[in-house]
Every structure is written in structure tokens, then in C-alpha cells.
Amino acid sequence: MPGPKANRGRKAWLVTWEWAGDHAKRADKVAAILNPRLGGERVRELVEFLYIFHTASLSEKLSRAANRDQNPYPAKFGTLNGVAWEGEIHCGPNPWLLARLVDDLIVERDQDGKERATWKERPKPDMSWTRDESLNG
Numbered sequence: 772m773p774g775p776k777a778n779r780g781r782k783a784w785l786v787t788w789e790w791a792g793d794h795a796k797r798a799d800k801v802a803a804i805l806n807p808r809l810g811g812e813r814v815r816e817l818v819e820f821l822y823i824f825h826t827a828s829l830s831e832k833l834s835r836a837a838n839r840d841q842n843p844y845p846a847k848f849g850t851l852n853g854v855a856w857e858g859e860i861h862c863g864p865n866p867w868l869l870a871r872l873v874d875d876l877i878v879e880r881d882q883d884g885k886e887r888a889t890w891k892e893r894p895k896p897d898m899s900w901t902r903d904e905s906l907n908g
Contacts, residue, residue, distance in 0.1 A: 772867025782807040784814050785890060791868035797866055799827065801888050807872060811848065811857025818870045819846035822862040846870075851896060858895070 785803035788797040802821055805814060823835055823845060834841045846868070849859030860870040873890040880886050 780877045782811060782872065782874055784870055785873045785876060786818055786868055786870040788866050789869045795866045802868055814870055815848065815860050816820045818860050818862045818868050822846065822868050826863065860871045
């Protein structure tokens with residue numbers, strides 16, 4: 772029988788499939804769970820790889836392997852007040868992958884053996900203290 776730590780949530784980089792419209796919906800919402808100690812640049816590379824792995828044809832994968840610049844959907848960091856922010860990574864049009872650090876990630880199994888993940892989203896950093904110099908004319 773699992774001890775009290777078994778159901779304790781963990782910090783992690785969570786990579787999920789996101790979409791707009793039912794035509795792009797994916798059954799497998801969680802694409803990956805990564806170590807929270809990984810840096811944003813490494814996670815960006817992994818997310819880009821995951822996107823290509825799951826969506827590209829064989830010829831597109833070969834082209835990407837031969838020339839890294841052949842990727843039409845590079846993974847990109849999110850932005851806060853127009854500045855790149857490594858706490859969020861997007862890749863692809865629709866559906867797309869979204870990676871971000873989350874808290875209290877728990878994976879539970881129901882009576883049929885199906886696993887389900889729950890987590891708490893981290894709030895984005897408060898950037899209200901920054902000043903937009905372009906507004907000062």
C-alpha cells in the first residue's frame with residue numbers, strides 16, 4: 772500500500788496539447804512531464820522535438836534532421852510585456868504544445884486503470900512594476 776508521499780503533488784515542466792476547435796482536439800492532453808530543474812532552453816528543444824515527432828511526416832523529419840532551419844514551427848518562449856519569458860513555451864499552430872512549470876502535479880489511476888493528471892498552474896510573474904519607456908515620448 773502506498774505511503775502518504777505517494778499522492779503528494781510534485782513540481783514539473785508539464786507539456787500539454789492545446790487546441791482551438793473540436794477538429795484539432797487530441798485525446799492525449801498530456802504530451803510529456805519533464806524534470807523541473809531543466810532550463811528553459813533545454814525544454815524548448817525537447818518541446819520542438821516532441822512536436823516534430825508527433826506531427827511531421829517521415830520526409831519532414833528527414834528534412835529537419837538534415838537542416839535544422841527547415842522547421843516551419845520552431846518552439847518559442849512566451850512573452851511578458853514584450854520580453855521573452857522562459858517559463859512558458861509554445862510550439863505549433865493548431866493543435867500546439869504548451870510547456871510550463873506547474874505545481875502539485877498528481878497522476879491518479881481510476882478503477883479501470885485509466886490515468887488522469889491534475890495540477891496547479893503557476894501564476895505568471897507580476898510585471899506591473901515595469902515601465903514602458905515608449906509611452907514617455
